[in-house]
Amino acid sequence: MTYVGLSSPTCGPGRTRESGLVRNCYPSTLLMSPLAHHFAELLHDLQQLERAALPSHGALIFDAFNKHTPFDVGAVYVRDARGSEMRLAAKSNQCVAPEILDDAEAELPLDPAPRHVIPMRTARDHFGVVTLAGDTASDEDLQMLNAAGSYAASLISNHRLSLEMREGDFQLKYRLWELESLYDIGLSIAGTLNIDALADEILFRMISLINARRAALFLRDGDKFRVYRSFGDTRSDFLDDEITDRVVAAGEALTFEDASECIFPGCIATVAVPIKGNNAVIGVLAAGDRETREGDVGAFEANELRLLSLFANQVAIALENARLHKEALEKQAMQRELDLAATIQSDILPKSIPVVEGIELAALSKPAKQVGGDYHAFFQREGTLTAIVADVSGKSMPAALLVSAFHAAVQLLFAEGRELGDIATELNRHIHSWSAENKFITMIIATIDPEAETIQFINAGHNPCYVITGDRIEQLRSHGLPIGILGSSKYMTQTRPFPAGSTVVLYSDGICEAENAAGDEWGNEAFEELLARHANSSASAVRDAIAEAVDTFVADAPQKDDETLVVARTATA
Amino acid sequence: MTEELKVAVDRKGNGAVLYTKGYINNVGGEEIANRAYELMDADVRTLLLNLRETKIVNSIGISILIEIIEKMIDKGGTIAFCCLTPVIHKTFQIMGLANYARIFDNEEAAMSELGL
Numbered sequence: 001m002t003y004v005g006l007s008s009p010t011c012g013p014g015r016t017r018e019s020g021l022v023r024n025c026y027p028s029t030l031l032m033s034p035l036a037h038h039f040a041e042l043l044h045d046l047q048q049l050e051r052a053a054l055p056s057h058g059a060l061i062f063d064a065f066n067k068h069t070p071f072d073v074g075a076v077y078v079r080d081a082r083g084s085e086m087r088l089a090a091k092s093n094q095c096v097a098p099e100i101l102d103d104a105e106a107e108l109p110l111d112p113a114p115r116h117v118i119p120m121r122t123a124r125d126h127f128g129v130v131t132l133a134g135d136t137a138s139d140e141d142l143q144m145l146n147a148a149g150s151y152a153a154s155l156i157s158n159h160r161l162s163l164e165m166r167e168g169d170f171q172l173k174y175r176l177w178e179l180e181s182l183y184d185i186g187l188s189i190a191g192t193l194n195i196d197a198l199a200d201e202i203l204f205r206m207i208s209l210i211n212a213r214r215a216a217l218f219l220r221d222g223d224k225f226r227v228y229r230s231f232g233d234t235r236s237d238f239l240d241d242e243i244t245d246r247v248v249a250a251g252e253a254l255t256f257e258d259a260s261e262c263i264f265p266g267c268i269a270t271v272a273v274p275i276k277g278n279n280a281v282i283g284v285l286a287a288g289d290r291e292t293r294e295g296d297v298g299a300f301e302a303n304e305l306r307l308l309s310l311f312a313n314q315v316a317i318a319l320e321n322a323r324l325h326k327e328a329l330e331k332q333a334m335q336r337e338l339d340l341a342a343t344i345q346s347d348i349l350p351k352s353i354p355v356v357e358g359i360e361l362a363a364l365s366k367p368a369k370q371v372g373g374d375y376h377a378f379f380q381r382e383g384t385l386t387a388i389v390a391d392v393s394g395k396s397m398p399a400a401l402l403v404s405a406f407h408a409a410v411q412l413l414f415a416e417g418r419e420l421g422d423i424a425t426e427l428n429r430h431i432h433s434w435s436a437e438n439k440f441i442t443m444i445i446a447t448i449d450p451e452a453e454t455i456q457f458i459n460a461g462h463n464p465c466y467v468i469t470g471d472r473i474e475q476l477r478s479h480g481l482p483i484g485i486l487g488s489s490k491y492m493t494q495t496r497p498f499p500a501g502s503t504v505v506l507y508s509d510g511i512c513e514a515e516n517a518a519g520d521e522w523g524n525e526a527f528e529e530l531l532a533r534h535a536n537s538s539a540s541a542v543r544d545a546i547a548e549a550v551d552t553f554v555a556d557a558p559q560k561d562d563e564t565l566v567v568a569r570t571a572t573a
Numbered sequence: 574m575t576e577e578l579k580v581a582v583d584r585k586g587n588g589a590v591l592y593t594k595g596y597i598n599n600v601g602g603e604e605i606a607n608r609a610y611e612l613m614d615a616d617v618r619t620l621l622l623n624l625r626e627t628k629i630v631n632s633i634g635i636s637i638l639i640e641i642i643e644k645m646i647d648k649g650g651t652i653a654f655c656c657l658t659p660v661i662h663k664t665f666q667i668m669g670l671a672n673y674a675r676i677f678d679n680e681e682a683a684m685s686e687l688g689l
Contacts, residue, residue: 170639170668174632177667184663204629204660211631213598231596231629291599291633 039144042068046148049155054163058089061120061130061152066092069145071132073112077101078120078128078156086128095133116142118149120156127156178307181209185314192318193325199229202285202315207231209311210271210304212287213297214264219283219319232288235265239272239284247272248281253305253312264288269299273312277320285312341400345372348407354378356385358450362543364565366510373399374508374562375406379414383451386414387566389506390443390483391462402439406431406483420445424458424483424491431484440484444476444506448498450570455498458491463509466528468535469502473528476504501572503542505531510561514550517557522550539567577601578627580608585689588619590680594626602637609641609652618650621683625656635668642673651675655683 045064052060058076066072075091086101096111108114114131121127130149137145185205192198199217207215214232218225218239225239239247243261247254253273256262263270267288275283289297290304300308345367353361363376373392378385390406392399409430413423424445431441442462448455455467461482464475480491498504514522530549534542543565550563578601581592589612595601609620622638624630630638645652655677657665665671677683 170636173668177632177664180663180667184660200628207596207629208631208660208664211598211633291631293633293636295599295603 035140035144038068039148042148043151046152046155049152050159052159054159057156057159058128062090062092064152065118065130065132065145065148069132071116071134073133074114074131075110076128076130079126089128095131097131101129116145118145120149120153122150122153122157125153125157127153178209181205182307182310182314185311186317193322195319195322195326196229198318198322202318203229203231206285206287206308206311210287210300210308211291212271212300213289213291214267215285215287216263217283217285220281225284228283232264234263234286239263239286243272244284247274247284250274251276253308255300255305257299262288268297271300271305271308273305273308275312275316275319277316282316282319285315337397341397344404345400348404349376350378354380354385356380357383358571359385359448360539360569360571361385361387362538362540362567364543364547364563366559366563368510368559368562372562373403374510374564375403376506376564376566377407377410381414381417384447384449385568386420386445386447387504387506387568388443388445389462389465389508389564389566390441391508391510391562391564392441393439393482398439402431402435402441405434406441419493420447420456420458421491421493424460424480425489428460428481428483428485428489428491429487432487435484440482442478442482442509446476446504446506446568448504448568448570450500453497453499453502453570454495455502455504456493456495458493460491461485463507463512464524465507466505466531467496467498467502468505468531469497469499471532471535473531473535498570500570501536503531503535503539503567503569505542505546506566506568507546508562508564510559510563511546511550511565513561514554514563515557515560516554522553526553539569542567542569578604580604582608582612584612584617585684587617588621588687588689589617590621590623590684590689592623592626597624597627597630597634597638599631599633599637602634606637606641610644613645613648613650618645618648619687619689620645620650620652621680621687621689622652622654623656623680623683624654624658624661625680627661628658630661630664632668635664635670638670639668639673642670646673651687653677653683653687655680 042064045067046061048060049057058078062076065074073092073094075095075097076089077086078089079086088097088099088101091097098109101108108117108131110131112133114133115136116132118130118132119126120129192201202217203215206212216230216234217228219228225244227234227237243256243263251274253271256270256272261270263272263286269290270286270288272284272286274281275285285308290300292298349365353363365374365376367374373394375390375392377388388410392402392406409427413426418426424443443460444457444462444465446455446457457476459465459476459478460480461478464477467474467476474496476496479494481489512522512524512527526549530545534545537545546565578593578595578597583590583592591605591608593605597605612620642652653675654665656679657676662676665676677686
């Protein structure tokens with residue numbers, strides 16, 4: 001090899017191939033020597049490495065050496081990272097070069113065989129080599145080529161350090177963002193009490209946090225977990241039984257990479273983590289296909305599983321809060337309904353005791369709950385007083401609704417001036433037609449005529465009520481089915497003497513069946529003994545005595561049933 | 574909820590507004606980048622990204638948005654964002670996007686400030 005010089009672009013488009021340096025091609029006005037000029041041009045072109053993307057480094061280096069040296073056949077090998085193999089990054093068309101270069105080999109397997117191998121090396125790292133085929137360079141040129149190789153290495157090193165710093169800065173910020181996200185999730189989702197909005201928030205946060213492509217929130221539905229919200233399709237509406245068992249048993253995030261176990265169709269990898277409530281797993285969070293920076297999808301990494309487990313803990317608290325909030329709202333709504341029903345019912349029951357000449361009247365109404373199934377009413381007609389006490393089957397709102405319907409019918413029928421048997425028959429037909437099959441009403445209606453000194457009554461399946469005359473206590477027993485049981489039932493009015501000074505006591509079973517803490521009932525025996533003791537007492541005194549006796553007996557036990565009491569006493573002659 | 578990101582472009586003289594709908598992840602980010610680079614090649618130097626219908630962005634999507642911002646800055650242009658959800662707004666601040674791109678609450682304010 002005779003040629004060792006560097007070519008000059010000022011010598012025309014062709015490369016100078018004559019022996020010796022080409023300094024004479026350079027304009028005499030330049031202060032720099034042609035050799036130095038070519039070297040400067042080479043370094044200048046290499047400087048493009050600073051701004052170029054990593055994959056284009058090999059081509060830039062090759063182009064620079066190709067353009068500013070007489071060597072137009074050769075190759076560039078670059079290491080991707082410290083310690084990795086040298087890969088072919090660029091080469092001339094004429095050169096046959098292997099993809100991987102073993103730098104330990106004495107003879108490099110390139111064709112044509114390289115005349116010079118210029119290392120791209122810094123004090124710390126070896127980034128690759130530039131192989132050049134052709135004539136032998138002079139020592140002076142070789143020094144410059146080596147210097148250019150070192151310069152390229154420095155630029156590559158700086159570029160990679162800069163990228164690493166940027167990546168480090170990004171990762172640092174990303175970790176900060178992860179921590180902030182977990183903190184925010186705690187605040188945000190715990191403050192989101194609407195479960196639908198909460199489900200969206202949970203999915204959005206989870207997807208961002210672990211770079212997932214798909215995600216789903218499953219909530220417990222009996223023994224299974226049903227999809228509540230998903231981002232992307234899930235394979236089924238329910239979480240697979242085997243996955244459920246494994247996730248619940250593990251109690252922490254698990255990955256599934258078997259295609260048959262994928263929760264999302266076509267997913268490469270899935271992660272599932274249980275949402276643990278106070279006593280049981282209340283849901284499962286699942287995510288599919290973790291994105292990588294290279295644009296692929298892959299399995300979730302250990303740090304992401306830990307992050308997801310932490311996230312699931314926050315979600316559990318948030319879901320529990322939302323559930324409690326929902327229950328509280330439902331309770332409030334129910335309470336409002338009960339308040340309304342109680343208002344309606346209090347409007348139904350008499351506001352005051354009517355004043356009837358010759359009859360003293362006293363009453364008591366004590367519902368066990370806010371709204372009850374007991375009913376009482378009074379009607380006056382031509383010097384007579386009619387009292388009605390009824391007890392609707394069931395309690396609370398359903399009973400209150402039936403009481404309301406019963407009240408309307410009673411008011412209409414009495415306004416028509418019908419006699420008791422006719423009223424009871426019509427009431428029975430009406431209630432039987434319009435109420436549920438299992439609903440019925442026990443009822444006693446009693447009309448006191450002070451002038452005729454009689455009491456007429458209908459007892460439709462109600463407790464036997466009492467008439468006290470002197471020291472005699474008589475029961476007004478039931479003589480027909482409760483109202484609403486059988487639509488064809490007919491009721492006949494019963495009449496008994498009711499001399500002046502007599503007392504009638506109508507009551508609901510909440511009085512005689514009042515229970516104490518031991519579960520014992522007050523009972524009709526005690527009731528009758530009390531009435532015997534108060535045979536000559538006023539109506540209000542009888543009422544108060546009964547109320548006091550019942551309260552004393554029940555003591556601290558909760559009231560089991562509605563209590564209604566009507567006492568009427570005619571004046572003595 | 575949809576997985577795929579959709580991008581709509583509204584040219585405004587020398588600028589443009591990109592409307593995104595969906596998840597800004599790797600795929601979505603690349604879709605935005607492709608549209609943004611086409612506009613930059615067509616000498617668009619003011620770009621507003623309206624993210625009103627984007628609720629999720631992941632770290633890869635963010636890194637792609639950073640690349641778009643850097644490329645626009647290299648070309649001497651401006652990129653801005655508007656209509657971000659509070660979560661995405663905070664994400665952009667933490668990840669440093671807010672240091673290189675302006676963020677507006679609504680599109681009207683952004684258009685007025687950017688002269689679109």
